[in-house]
Amino acid sequence: MFLTFLFSLQGFDRAEGGGIDLISHIITRHLRIPCSVLMGANLAGEVADEKFCETTIGCKDSKTGPVLRDAIQTDYFRVVVVDDVDTVEVCGALKNIVACGAGFVDGLGLGDNTKAAVIRLGLMEMVKFVDVFYPGGKLSTFFESCGIADLITTCYGGRNRKVSEAFVRTGKSIKELEDEMLNGQKLQGPFTAEEVNYMLKNKGMEDKTTSDSHYLPPSIKYVPECCHHQSLSIASETTQSTCKCAIHFLLFISCMNTKLDSYESGRPIHHHISKL
Numbered sequence: 720m721f722l723t724f725l726f727s728l729q730g731f732d733r734a735e736g737g738g739i740d741l742i743s744h745i746i747t748r749h750l751r752i753p754c755s756v757l758m759g760a761n762l763a764g765e766v767a768d769e770k771f772c773e774t775t776i777g778c779k780d781s782k783t784g785p786v787l788r789d790a791i792q793t794d795y796f797r798v799v800v801v802d803d804v805d806t807v808e809v810c811g812a813l814k815n816i817v818a819c820g821a822g823f824v825d826g827l828g829l830g831d832n833t834k835a836a837v838i839r840l841g842l843m844e845m846v847k848f849v850d851v852f853y854p855g856g857k858l859s860t861f862f863e864s865c866g867i868a869d870l871i872t873t874c875y876g877g878r879n880r881k882v883s884e885a886f887v888r889t890g891k892s893i894k895e896l897e898d899e900m901l902n903g904q905k906l907q908g909p910f911t912a913e914e915v916n917y918m919l920k921n922k923g924m925e926d927k928t929t930s931d932s933h934y935l936p937p938s939i940k941y942v943p944e945c946c947h948h949q950s951l952s953i954a955s956e957t958t959q960s961t962c963k964c965a966i967h968f969l970l971f972i973s974c975m976n977t978k979l980d981s982y983e984s985g986r987p988i989h990h991h992i993s994k995l
């Protein structure tokens with residue numbers, strides 16, 4: 720008999736002292752039981768329709784992991800268990816920010832090549848973020864469903880993408896669009912970006928660039944800026960100012976010019992990060 724907690728919530732919480740907290744850490748701290756996470760390319764409607772997908776469970780305990788997998792896995796919902804829990808959870812949170820960037824690209828009509836660049840650079844930001852703030856994470860985790868696969872599906876089929884596209888096209892605020900398009904649901908991307916931005920500001924890291932040993936994740940900085948900017952603007956100016964903001968966002972990510980030369984499964988990220 721064992722007690723554990725498995726959840727699929729995406730996002731961070733603000734921590735005392737100006738940082739951010741992972742939800743799994745908060746649950747473990749309060750309930751004093753181990754916490755595992757489930758993240759993956761799992762748009763709820765498609766899972767409900769029993770269309771094939773994969774998912775990732777992050778679980779530290781080698782005995783509990785297979786028990787959770789066997790309890791959840793079906794023919795159409797395939798589970799891979801990894802022990803890199805924090806990276807799995809961070810992927811689930813950060814990819815929502817990148818999806819807003821993908822939505823801006825769609826709203827601006829920039830095409831699939833640009834969107835692929837946003838997705839690639841967003842993935843590199845996620846890798847770098849884990850390396851800086853959750854050292855010990857494994858690069859191989861980003862190649863599980865919780866990493867690249869969830870990033871792709873969210874950047875094509877998710878709510879963050881959809882609303883962000885409408886945000887650029889219509890000139891309405893995120894709040895208005897949520898009310899109109901999501902039937903009571905909320906976007907995670909802008910909120911998560913603000914939390915991460917808050918943490919970076921408190922650490923004095925918001926103006927660092929990728930060439931510094933500290934870094935600035937551009938979409939994390941520019942997604943909330945774009946969203947805020949838009950919500951404060953007036954109708955005739957909104958589309959123009961949002962576009963300007965979104966273009967800044969794209970310019971910044973393209974300046975990153977990061978490259979992943981090699982990848983060896985299962986090794987800690989800092990073995991690779993010097994090549995980014």
Ligand SMILES: NC(=O)c1ccc[n+]([C@@H]2O[C@H](COP(=O)([O-])OP(=O)(O)OC[C@H]3O[C@@H](n4cnc5c(N)ncnc54)[C@H](O)[C@@H]3O)[C@@H](O)[C@H]2O)c1
Binds near residue numbers: 727728730
């Ligand atoms: N929908 C998907 O395809 C999908 C897939 C994978 C993971 N997720 C994640 O699962 C979580 C829930 O997604 P969803 O689609 O069910 O969202 P949802 O918006 O339908 O539901 C979220 C619920 O949380 C409640 N809520 C919000 N803030 C709260 C608070 N502070 N205290 C108590 N309740 C609060 C809301 O009232 C709402 O009922 C999110 O973190 C999402 O990123 C969603």
Ligand SMILES: O=P(O)(O)OC[C@H](O)CO
Binds near residue numbers: 761879
């Ligand atoms: O609809 P989104 O943008 O919240 O994305 C949904 C899920 O995160 C996909 O796994």
